[in-house]
Amino acid sequence: MALTYPNNAPALGGRTSADLPEVRHLTFSDLQDSLRRGWADFMAFPSHAVMLVVIYPVLGLVLARLVLGYSVAPLLFPLAAGFALIGPFAALGLYELSLRRELGEQPSAWQAFEVLRSPSLGAMLGLGALLFAAFGVWIAVAQAIYTATFGNAPAAAIPDFAQRVLTTPEGWTLIVAGCGVGFLFALATLCVSVVAFPMMLDRQAGIADAVATSLRVAARNPMMIAAWGLIVAALLVVGSLPAFLGLAVVIPLLGHATWHLYRKAVEPNPQPPVIRPSRRIKRSAADFPAALFPLSRRD
Numbered sequence: 001m002a003l004t005y006p007n008n009a010p011a012l013g014g015r016t017s018a019d020l021p022e023v024r025h026l027t028f029s030d031l032q033d034s035l036r037r038g039w040a041d042f043m044a045f046p047s048h049a050v051m052l053v054v055i056y057p058v059l060g061l062v063l064a065r066l067v068l069g070y071s072v073a074p075l076l077f078p079l080a081a082g083f084a085l086i087g088p089f090a091a092l093g094l095y096e097l098s099l100r101r102e103l104g105e106q107p108s109a110w111q112a113f114e115v116l117r118s119p120s121l122g123a124m125l126g127l128g129a130l131l132f133a134a135f136g137v138w139i140a141v142a143q144a145i146y147t148a149t150f151g152n153a154p155a156a157a158i159p160d161f162a163q164r165v166l167t168t169p170e171g172w173t174l175i176v177a178g179c180g181v182g183f184l185f186a187l188a189t190l191c192v193s194v195v196a197f198p199m200m201l202d203r204q205a206g207i208a209d210a211v212a213t214s215l216r217v218a219a220r221n222p223m224m225i226a227a228w229g230l231i232v233a234a235l236l237v238v239g240s241l242p243a244f245l246g247l248a249v250v251i252p253l254l255g256h257a258t259w260h261l262y263r264k265a266v267e268p269n270p271q272p273p274v275i276r277p278s279r280r281i282k283r284s285a286a287d288f289p290a291a292l293f294p295l296s297r298r299d
Contacts, residue, residue, distance in 0.1 A: 020213055025221065034264060039256075039257075041094075074143070077178075081186070087251065088194075089127070089197065090255075092197060094112065094255030096111065096112050097112050102263075120206070123206050127196060134188070145177050149174045150170055186233070195214050
């Protein structure tokens with residue numbers, strides 16, 4: 001099945017003459033309910049969500065191996081924290097699954113890739129590229145902070161690095177400076193993208209409209225968005241232990257919850273997408289693995 005929109009819906013994320021959607025006032029109970037609904041979505045198809053985010057624990061193990069083998073321990077925490085910067089983009093498939101479940105469908109794992117057929121895919125990729133650029137800048141800044149604090153001598157191993165950070169004045173300077181700068185990166189990313197990607201999927205919005213709506217949501221609800229950021233940060237820290245394996249649960253939970261937060265923060269779309277039934281095609285074993293991917297078939 002594919003999601004379709006009314007004929008007068010904007011194409012390729014273009015903007016219509018209609019005003020930007022109204023944003024709502026959020027409460028802490030809205031954040032709690034978004035997490036509860038996100039967990040319900042995850043439990044509805046947990047294996048699907050885990051498959052979509054398996055790259056996270058795998059990447060975490062690779063990063064850990066790099067740290068142990070090549071003495072790049074100072075970048076381990078910045079790399080882990082950087083998941084918060086690129087997470088909104090990485091969760092695109094999870095938004096798709098939550099939307100389909102919301103519309104009454106029982107989505108399969110591979111229908112998450114239907115997001116690649118969204119008319120606003122170009123806008124999503126554009127904003128995603130900006131988030132990846134912010135991630136790269138953050139890593140470079142974190143490395144610069146470490147070099148300014150400890151010089152160019154790398155830590156020999158994680159225990160040595162941890163001891164230097166936790167027991168020396170330079171280490172405390174690194175903690176304060178790194179967390180402060182990292183907070184600014186996370187805050188900027190959160191304000192720009194808190195509802196941007198779900199809005200692109202739901203309304204086929206362009207980058208400008210989606211980012212403007214996210215900023216308006218943050219401006220109207222500064223305390224609740226700050227609380228949401230703290231929740232995200234806390235869950236990512238928990239998910240990073242051990243060896244980032246917990247992210248296989250945390251990332252889908254946050255992805256689904258972000259979709260429901262968007263629903264609570266933004267007025268409903270007057271032209272919502274509908275599910276168009278597709279003709280089921282019988283396939284043989286010779287079609288594997290192409291049959292797994294929706295892009296390989298026509299609705």
